Amino acid sequence: MKTLESGAARLGLALGAEQLRAFELYERLLLAANEKMNLTAITDPEEVRVKHFLDSLTPLVTGLFAAGASVADIGAGAGFPSLPLKIARPDLEVTMLDSLKKRVDFLNETVAALSLSGARAVHTRAEDGARTALRESFDIVVARAVADLSVLAEYALPFARVGGFFIAMKGPCPEREAASATAAIKAVGGRLREIRSVALGDDGPVHSLCVIEKIEKTPSKYPRKAGKPAKEPIK
DSSP, rough: OOHHHHHHHHHTOOOOOHHHEEEEEEEEHHHHHHTOOOOOOSSSSHHIIIIIHHHHHHGGSSSOOOTOOEEETOOTTTTTHHHHHHHHHHEEEEEESOOOHHHHHHHHHHHTTTTOOEEEEEEHHHHHHSSSSTTEEEEOOOOOHHSOOHHHHHHHGGGEEEEEEEEEESSSSHHHHHHHHHHHHTTTTTTEEEEEESSSSSSEEEEEEEEEEEOOOOOOSSSSSHHHHHHOOOO
């Protein structure tokens, strides 16, 4: 776990012994479960620590995570970035949304194994979950997904309260994608606040954080029905 510890330090985060043990157990649970279902294509432990764990901690460099902040992870998958964020910041209240029941079961089992209070996984599609009490109830919404930002904005921003933020985790140089998503971001009540580049260690890849502020309520027609945002992004 030295790679994780030193990489976190470069991000300004100090991980204690208990937190490092939690990451170690999480890694074991992830790789064991991955033999039975598709959770990650990355199976080398060192790569897991950099490309999954460290990358998941990068949203903390924004300084937006107040003590006790409520966080929603849209399309949580194997728990990235939400579970690393929760391990590093136990004070956060984390809700993980995923559409696949097997992944949700893995997440809740992992939460129990790590004895993480204030974390839960919910089985729902983003389009459906945004029409429940979860709508506009979170301080921070995060998504580490491959969808275009114009699609992600429609999925994620309805979950953020006015005054909250959506942090979309992207690869290097997402400026053109962000520019093409301007109309979609505005339509669902947001505005792009900044794009921040973060290096994962001295020789690691550079990833970007698109930070979107929720400045007004999302109109009730968004998000549209399942499948519509991806097929017909807002222009």
